[in-house]
Amino acid sequence: MNKTLLEVKDLTKYYPIRGGLFQRNKQYVKAVDGVTFSIREGETFGLVGESGCGKSTTGRSILRLIEPTSGKVYFDGREITKLNHQELRNIRKDMQIIFQDPYASLNPRMTIGKMMEEPMIVHGISDKSLRRQKVREMLEVVGLNAEHGDRYPHEFSGGQRQRVGIARALMHQPKLIVADEPVSALDVSVQSQVLNLLQDLQETFRLTYLFISHDLSVVRYICDRIGVMYLGRMVELGERDALYDRPLHPYTQALLSAAPIPDPEALRERIVLQGDVPNPANPPVGCAFHPRCPYAVETCRTTRPAFREAESGRFVACHLYETGGEPVA
């Protein structure tokens, strides 16, 4: 088995929100609330959940693009959360990010060649012609023309822009790439091209992905292991096939039952969730999912379930599995 590349322990990110006029005690939105998982070298780890569940915040906190409130992140044996500004800057070579919106994530006033050259400049490659050469090579690696380097972002289509984003992330041949909904802003026809590109690159450069998405079919296609998030918390984690075949957490069950079924012969009963996603500023006591859970029992309303290993390599945060018995479902 490969060694662990990234380890996230009890990661939290709270955003303060303004209270009323004379309220002294501050309130917080718990965007990420005690998330723990690890990623092995060379694998693709999927982070799924509805929008607003904190999966993007998790991804950005790991890279410290957003400062986490508490918790620890170990990358390649080093504690990211303890690094100072300079150390963090240096380690960014090894951990990169691809953003969701290829229109927003490219500086509109810079040619893409300059943009791709920049990481090399700041990380000390002073030979200009070498940098240019690498830019041209990388553009071709991601399926663009070497001449495209002189153009500005607005001259590209969405899919092409995303390729630029990927090329930029690859300039230093990082070990880890956080792919934050990399295809969800693209046309369906382009999505698969970009996904295939990501897979090819993984092989060529031996990359490890943290793949964040709300699209279950995309995640199933590309990921090896998957973590499911709900309201800032990780509710289930497991190998892809095991998770898709036999989801344990009622939320995962509901999520999968709502997704389009790739195999039309497989029959599945659709579980329709009751109610809306609760306000993250004021999540329910106990298990955050209990108001919508069809199997909720008294404990769910009072005690937050621990995130524990239900079976080998399979983690779940649900009271139904704490006695080791099968769920009601």
Place this chain on the structure above:
Amino acid sequence: MLKYVLQRMGHLIPVLFGMSIIVFSIIHAIPGDPAEVILGQRADPEAIKTLRAQLGLDQPLHVQYFHFLERILQGDLGTSMVTKQPIVEEMVPYLAATAELAIFSMIIAVIFGVNLGILSAWRRNTWLDNGAMALALVGVSMPIFWLGLVEQWLFSVKLDWLPVLGRADVRDTITPITHFYLIDTLLAGNTGQFWSVLKHIILPGIALATIPTAIIARMTRASMLEVLKHEYIRTARAKGLHDFFVVYKHALKNAFAPVLTVIGLQLGTLLGGAVLTETIFGWPGVGLYLFNAIGARDYAVIQSGILVLATIYIVVNLIVDLLYAYFDPRIQYK
């Protein structure tokens, strides 16, 4: 709301502090020794020394500053170096004259500016709109002291309709009650004098109102266009209300808040412009007082004039901000 008021006033503290520093610096910026400047170069060294002690100039700078603050807070603006009179007493009639002129100009500016803006928005992209906006552009591009000179040349010299200088006919003596001559003459029941005073205020009033009129017109037009896009205006139109009436009543109510801000901000232009306008028209206000003091290098008066005008400006802006917050429910009192 109360918290907002307090917070907003709290913001004033550094502002007032900075202003006091600047104003305080003025007296110390006089080339050479202020005492020497006051007494003249051939003055007796002993006398200069006494005066220096009197003015506190022999003390360390921060001590002088605190004395200065103490004095100002007690409402003592010092003594004019030229007339040797207490500045506070001297300034009252000047202040009233400036206030009268500024208020008169603001009324002109609001009446013309708001209506011009509404008309432009209502008849968007017609010759009326284009003409009004071109006029507004010329208005903000013109030095108002030059406009004053042109007015004098045209209406006083060429046409002989209105008086060139001053606040009232010199031969008339007006008994000051409020120091607002338009009001004083009415109170005295002297319509002849009232007309004369009104004639005197028209030219400087228009000159001073030019820039605020132009800016208020542009702002009103912009916020009216914004409001006119909204659904309820269309609904009101569909209901068959007469076009202009719709525009006027519904839209103005909603465009009021941003316009109010501009009006508040324009008061600065008015107070600043007062210095120039009053100089042209011999209007005996704080601006002219300040101008004469600059000419006479009466630093005590320069200091006080700037202090008083800036304070008025700050206070009025505070009031406008509070009114704005009060009228516009979308503003959060954060």
Place this chain on the structure above:
Amino acid sequence: MQTDRVHANQSVSINSNYQKARSPWMEGWRRLRKQKAALIGGGIVILFVLIGLLAPVLAPYDPTEQNLKINLQPPSSDHWLGTDDAGRDVFSRLLYGARISLTIGFFSVIGSLVIGGLLGLLAGYFGKWIDTLISRLFDMMLAFPSILLAIAIVAILGPGLFNALLAIAIINIPTFGRLIRSRVLSVKQEEYIMAARAQGMTQWRLIFRHVLPNSWVPLIVQGTLGIGTAVLDAAALGFLGLGAQPPDAEWGKMLSDAKGYITNAPWLMLCPGIAIMLSVLGFNMFGDGLRDALDPKER
């Protein structure tokens, strides 16, 4: 005939493809060209700049040469715009005045733009106490009606052309500073800034290569309009005797000299006023057009 048309069509399509604006600037320039008012404004500005540059060549007389025998003469073929109370040629003085006014306008705006821009950039980018400090400084300066602050500053520094320039530069610092601060605040939130941070950009590079290039466009517009305002302010200070000193041919000073002669020599006050108005109008029209061309959303 037939083939000709095909050719024409082809070249058009190739052309339009090529013209797909290689840089955001080209796009702005294309929109600017469509604005009649902006072009007229730009034309006026260029005209005044040329006049200012070529004043020594264009002026028929020395602007400071006095000749009391021919004072207060109305416009004639010898003296196109007449002579002033000291017998100096008004036309020549006007030409030289353009030089002074534009110099003050241009350099004071450069000064406020650089200092205000830098302060605003720092305030917006770093936030926290730096922002509080700088924003309070701006508030403090804006608490004065601007011309009054200029008067106060010149009163401190002493009257004179350079001090007037300095005063005008200082009073306009907060205008530019606030503008860029608010821009930086929003640009800072953009994803491409986060992307650049993710690349391990240095602070310095992030500010000057990513934040600044995306924040400073409104400054161009404000700068253009600011030159107009600065020309007006300079004239006002000159008029009050705080700016240019005699015998300098400065428009505001010329107006204040003309004040006493509106009855018998109105041309003395008409000409400098028109010059001021025209030049300021030029900058305002050009600036408004620039705003529409560079930032179509703002209107």
